[in-house]
Amino acid sequence: MLRVLFAGTPEFAVPTLEALVDDPEISVECVLTQPDRPSGRGQKLSESALKRCAITHGLAVRQPETLKDPREVNWIREQHFDALVVVAYGQILKADVLESPRLGCLNVHASLLPRWRGAAPLQRAIEAGDTETGITIMLMDEGLDTGPMLATSSVQIDESTTTTKLHDQLATIGGPLLVDTLKKLDSGSVTPERQPDEGITYAHKISTQNACIDWSQDRQTVMRQIHAFNPVPGAYTFAGHERMKIFLVSEAQGKHAHPGTLWKIENQILVSTQTGNLQILECQLPGGKRLSQEHMASHQTAPWNQAMTLTEQLA
DSSP, rough: OOOEEEEEEEEHHHHHHHHHOOOEEEEEEEEEEOOOEEEEETTTTEEEHHHHHHHHHOOOEEEOOOOTHHHHHHHHHTTTTTTEEEEOOOOOHHHHEEEEEEEEEEEESSSSSTTEESHHHHHHHHHHHHHHEEEEEEEESSSSSSOOOEEEEEEEEOTTTHHHHHHHHHHHHHHHHHHHHHHHHHOOOOOOOOOSSSSSSSSOOOGGGGOOTTTTTHHEEEHHHHHHTTTTTTTEETTTTTEEEEEEEEOOOOOOOOOOOOOEEEEEEEEEOOOEEEEEEEEOTTTTTTEHHHHHTTTTSSSSSSSSESSSSSS
């Protein structure tokens, strides 16, 4: 029986934890996750998605503020775990933690390393126009996603791929791949492979400014930006004095107007870019819920009911 310590925080980590829990040859001894944080408009304390999953399965949970705390390091050492599995935990692990488990620390990373090391690999892969990405299982070292690789699995990216869709795809394949890789590492049937020195890119954190739409760009670039920031922070533009978020678009034909021109034709909401039109399929107006194409068409006070130009700042 492999004794595992699991460290993770967001929803992306949940399928991997569940895959480990479901395997009869693996025992998840404890779960590490971030402390409960204030969230939402009411700023109520909210527990992580991984904590909720762990409690559902009756697993022990620890929520240290930092793993630099000598008491936490000593506790990990004293447990003599076979492996530490890390999935989007949100803390930097130092050598004294990384070297404690017998098999080391395995990370489920959402890219095909060495491309898109760092904080936002899903968004940056879509934004850059990559045609594929995937999951890499690696042994962690003290660098930023620089450890040797154990296994990979790839998925395709097309023009309709959003971060929401890609997140769910990769989360689903990450769990089984991690379980299989962990067993192979224990049996000695997998050999860690050093990451290539070429092809390294960094997926820097997403800022709100990254999500501001510049309609003077070509159609494919705008489409990728919108889909990359769906759901968070949501690509946005300004319609007069209102900020509008746009989550889903598709290519559209018809007359090509000045970039940023927004108008309605029958039940289609269109906006022009430098090289062609996009149809808005899902958006959100200030103070409202996300609107589907059907609800957009019937909205009486929306900005597309009068021809106007979308901008990068308040008009």
